[in-house]
Amino acid sequence: MFNKIRFKYTLITIITALVLIGCSKKKDKFLNKNFHSITTKYNYLYNGNLLLDNALESLNDQEKDNFWELLPLEKYNSEEIDKESKNDIQTPFSQAEEKAVLAIQKHSMNINGKEENPIMDEAYLLLGKSRYYDKRFIPSLEAFNYILFKYPTSQYINHVKIWKEKINIRLGQSETAIVNLKELILDNKLENQDLAEANIYLAQAYINTRSQDSATPCLKTARQLISEKPLRARYNYILGQLYDDFKYKDSANTLYNENISYKRKIPREFLIHSHIRRTTNTDSINNSIIELQELVENIENKPFLGSLFHQIALLSLRQQKDSVAIKFFNRSLESIVNDEYLERVNYQKLAEINFDNNEYLSAGLYYDSTLTKLEKKTKLYRQIKRKRDNLKDVILYENITKHNDSILALVNMNNVDREEYFKSYIEKLKRKEEKLKQEEEKEKDFGSQNIFDQQPKAYDEAVFYFYNPSAVAYGKSAFTKKWGKRKLVNNWRWSIQFDDLKNKNEKIVSLEIPQDSIYSADYYINRIPKSSITIDSLKLITNDAYYKLGAIYKDQFKEFEISNQKLTILLSNNPETFLIPPAKYSIYKNYISLGEEMKAAEIKEDIIINYPTSKYAEFLLNPETVLLDTENNSMEIYNTIYDEYNNQNYLDAIALCNTNIKKLYESPIIPKIEMLKAVSIAKEFGYKRYMEQLNFIKLNYSNSIEGKEAEFITKNVLPILSSTVFLDNDKSNNFKILYQFSKTSEADTENFVTIINEAINEIEYLELNTSRDYYNNIVTFVVLHGLKSYDGAMGLAEMLNKKPDINNKRHFVVSSENYKTIQIHKNLEEYLK
Template identity: 45%
Template sequence: MKTSYKIILTLLVAVTLITSCSRKKNTFISRNYHALAARDNTLFNGYNALEEGRENLIQNYTDNYWEILPIERMQVFEEVTLPGQNKNQNFSRAEEKAVKAIQKHGMNIQGKEYNYQIDEAYLLLGKARYFDQRFVPALESFNYILYKYPASNNINQAKVWREKTNIRLENDELAIKNLKRLLEQEELSGQDLADATSILAQAYINTKSLDSAITQIDIAAKVTKSNDERGRYRFIQGQLYNALGDKDSANIAFDRVIDLNRSTPRMYLISAHIEKAKNFDYEQGNKLEFFELLTDLEENRENRPYLDKIYHQIAEYHVKNNSDSLALAYYNKSLRTDSRDKVLKAKNYEIIGDMKFDLAEYKSAGDYYDSTMTNMVQNSKPYRVIKRKRDNLEDVIYYEDIAKNNDSILKLVALPKEDKIAYFEQYIEKLKEAAEKEKERLEAAERKKGLVTTNNNFGNNASGLTGVKGSKGGPLPGQGSSFYFYNTTTVAYGKSEFTKNWGNRKLQDDWRWSSSIKSGVNTAETNPALANASNEEMYDPQFYIDQIPSEEKVVDSITKERNFAYYQLGLIYKEKFKEYPLAISKFTQLLDNNPEENLVLPSKYNLYKIYQLLEEETEADFFKKDIITNYPDSRYATILNNPEAANLEDKNSPETIYKNLYSQFENQKYAEVLSNIDTYITAFEAEEIVSKFELLKATTTGRLYGYEAYKKAINFVALNYANTPEGKQAQKLASSTLPKLSKKQFVSDTLKGNYKVIYKFNTADTEEITSFVKTLNEVNANIAHYDLSTSIDIYDPETTFVVVHGLKSIDGAKGFAFILRDEDRYKITKPSIAISSQNYQIVQIHKNIDDYIKEHQ
């Protein structure tokens, strides 16, 4: 009986407790039960998930120390997060826990919440949404706390987080207003004050009020409980002072970061040292002491992860001290650390590129600018600046390569046969030495391979003694343990040795010769004969001598190309880069090479202009007298004899001649343009404008001879003038326009459209054409209901069309001749061709009027 009473009593107590814990009853037990259940279970797990997610955000965020750091480390993505999508599962879990706490433990009775933990749940919900970058729903959560729980002890936190969200939504002015009111009305302290002032500082930074931001972030740094935050706030404070130009105050802030030492992340410590180093006064400061500090930072083992930044700063120190060679070494050391800081890498590459540019090593500078752009945000302003620099180098790199390669070839061509044999015998000796070293290396590698294999076999046998099949270190079933590639150690060693000796090679035949053999002239990459040479040929001097061009026509072509490259380099150095000594060097080398006549006079005139700019009057007078004496009838002599006339348009200048030719082109005098343009192209070969003449020639050729001739001419310009604006325009035409023009099939006539009537004439019959057009215009004026016009269009060298425009249907065009006969049956009797505007365009492009007549008769 006693047992039965105990059971009944227990059940009664349980039922009482359960009923008293109802969410709909405002009892002491119910309030405390749901509060404790929410706090110690649901919310506890939710906040743990939130912290895990926040730590992941911080770890995955990379600060850009070249700009003012944000107060909060969180990468904001531009893409919109849709409902049900989450970037981080931890935040999704935290949100679920918050919702669960509200749904299962909320005690909203008659509009009033009696569970004092529910405001904490809404705060967790808002934070989870905030970090998941769903800022509008987060704002709703924080506003709900302010509306429903005005007496909550979390009310200040909710206000701060609401303004953090407003800042993320770019409502900075609203956030400043609300935070200032909060700081005025409430007595905040501790972390609440730190959070409020730090986020207010962020709003001021966003609105460019840096002096106000400094005041607020100073308060945050003083009252925060986290040394991590304190180090970040002090560092940002230093950046703000630097942005305002107050280096002394900035250094004080950076010193405060350094004083924290191990209490704050080392990245802030190193960055503070770097920023102080940037502020160093090279005129008044102690350089020796400063360099010792940089050296200590470099040698400290704890700073190895930050050597990229330290090396860069040491390089900057050497630049300030005019030690360019040391600076270059440290910039390269910074790059070799394989830094993850793309901004730093871009700066290193750009600075080295500028140094190479200043040394006139333009090809090398171009390579560094290429690397700079790969570490920049595409289409950003800094990217476009570097791209312009790189594009300006395109021509000089192109012509420098031509000059260097052709000079090497011509030097070998000029050598006597005995000297050629001696040169290549010396080269072959180097090849033999390299081959011998390679043989020794391979033999050594083979011995090492045997040693490693033996050790491996021993290890396998030893493990086999245990009698355990498949034990660690033993051979896998079905494969011999002595095979080289089954041992990961030997494979890794082999890869390392191969890369060390040969570099990264493509999988191809004759890979050993592809880029390892270098000489002043030939490599297997530029001369296919070397790649296919046998061992016997590789060690025969005559084999190399046979590769040297000997035909006079080929040698002349190489010489002409070399001379033109020198002339172009002289112009580029003079006009683009203002490198006058280099320009003088190129023009002088050109004149020493007995160039073509059309290059001599412009080279001398350019030398005269350069010496004038350098105020070297003796040299300038020498070239002036040379031009006036030896070329008295040239336009250069005219300009030198009468400098005032230089400002007037010269009727014989390339520009004036081009304008006249273009005017003839617009007037359809295509035959006249083509008959004269080659003469001018030859006369002005050394001028930049020659590419404009060539493009005009290509266009005129197309108008007169049709698509195939145009295609050939455009490709010629694109290939031979690739580095000029006209050449690039030709490349664009070849790639995009020519394919569209290639269609020769005629289109079907439609009920509505634009149609024409064509009358064919022999181009030589100019009087007949003029008379016919006059008559046609008179007759057309009497035709009612039509708005007609007439034109004379060149078809080909022998044929001219008189074209009537303005007809709206093919039947109207075909019946046009009958209309004319009705008006005056004796004036217009010549046969006509009716054609649509689209088909007329095809006829003019492909010169296939006869095909059209056959199809439409």
């Protein structure tokens, strides 16, 4: 018994000693190597690779491919994480990296500069891969370079070289990757798996450098070496996309057919989109639509209905069936599940269809929806935003004309016609009200039913609420009535951001209207405008809107026929006299663009005979002269006017503006001249006239930079400057002494500036300075700045007045705030009262 116990303890001691000896990383012994390699392999590397595989599987599930654009060969989004938060994020890949780091720290046997742990290269390989998928490409590259440097005979050396080129591709060095991968492939030392990967990433490098023709042979080689159906399906699809770009429809369809033949052996999204791509390439659109409709009817394809309906819509467009296409684009929008790209494309297509059909109001709404699905920094966002902005004025003025025309039509009706019109309207209103009541009764019946007592019908026996279409329809209707249209967001009950609110700052007032009133024709008739002032105002606004619509359709959209329609309506509305010549001239220009020379000649003759003094008649009579001035001298004219403005000759600048605006009619430089005229008016005549000119620019050149600038100034700047009230002197700590001179006495003014500067130089304890300020074409000020109190300013003025050369010069003291008001509003007389 004693011997057995002693043997047991002896054995334990020996094993413990062997383990302790084997733990040493400094001894190049068989036991040490095997202990560390086995521990590395079956502990750290096993767990690390398990974490990496699980993370990759999760990544594969999370990443969504955009099948409408060329797929990447590797399903992996390499967009950088925010650098400030990246270090705080613990990902499955960083956990795998920790295992690799621990393996290296605890089991690396670096003895005399040589690594004696035979599987340490696998630890660095795991380290590099983990960092790669964690989007830390430079540290990953360091790990792979270490393997190439430290383990040149590793069995993974070619695998590591391929991974290194993967990183080069991610870092935007595709040209370098192409050179290195081609050299690696030509060595003929790669196993099938490595050869397939090398060709895959060589193909990706070629695609990145826009050498798709060089990418296709690489992809063909790779797909032949791969037996895994899901991967093969991916490469088939991408190769098919490339063939589609080359217009090799038969070759592309062969690949799509192969994917379709795999059926359930590949991810369903590849199966569905292979069908979709194949229908794009077929010559029989009707057969393609039938194929897609069969897929729609398969309940397994419910997650892909958005894509299938979208493809049917595109095929319908090819058949020039716009109404059918619109229907299926809308069905696609209703069926989409988490695919913002497809939503954006649907909205964009609907916008383009409406735009091409001259339905600009609807087009604008769809462009708005498109923009919500785009990043603001993208080129496409800027393009669509520009197009949408061009529609803004069309939508505004179309709404004005429709609204005002409907009111004016009622104004022009006699009492009998009005009675008939509103009786018909009331009948429709009653029918609608009755229908709503019936629906509410149905909802009450539906809500009060005891579903457990009902005898279920054969087709919906034991159907849960959300699978019963009738129940869902009633539920949606009831919800909308109670809550309005609300977004699917947290705290939706408290959100006011729903579609029914057009403006979050708008006050919502509930007006109780007696039920009998809305069923009485008198209620509506009494609301029709009767005042001639109100009616004339409506006519003025309507005519202005029609004129602007004519100009927009003509200049921006080149829709010359629509432009003529709007301008013809304007002329039939008995417009203001000043609108008639430009409207007729625009119609003339439209006829020229449409090639209708005879009609253009009639309008031309009308303008010359009936409006001989207008600039339009002058242009028609002498087009060569005016055109020459427009083309050759526009910038020279602008510079001449600007020189006058810069020299404070504001009246001359305004006169030159007026002359040359007529001469340079339709030149792109006109808005600039109008704005130069505006600032000249501000300097000469003040706030009120400046505001009038800015409003003119805003209305007549609304699409130009100057028009938008004028709108900004009138909306945001002028209200701040509108007050003409002078402040009390005790509310200021900055004063000026103003000496008033005639604008014509230039020599006297200059001489006085010299005298006043010499006088203030003698005053050492004050920091004073002078300026010569323009007030108008009659008065100029010499201004003494830098005084901190009214009494001090008055005292200094009296002291200066004692000097012989300054004595009896007309002057007064003013605060800086009041001086600003004087210059802005040109109200000096009011201040001096």
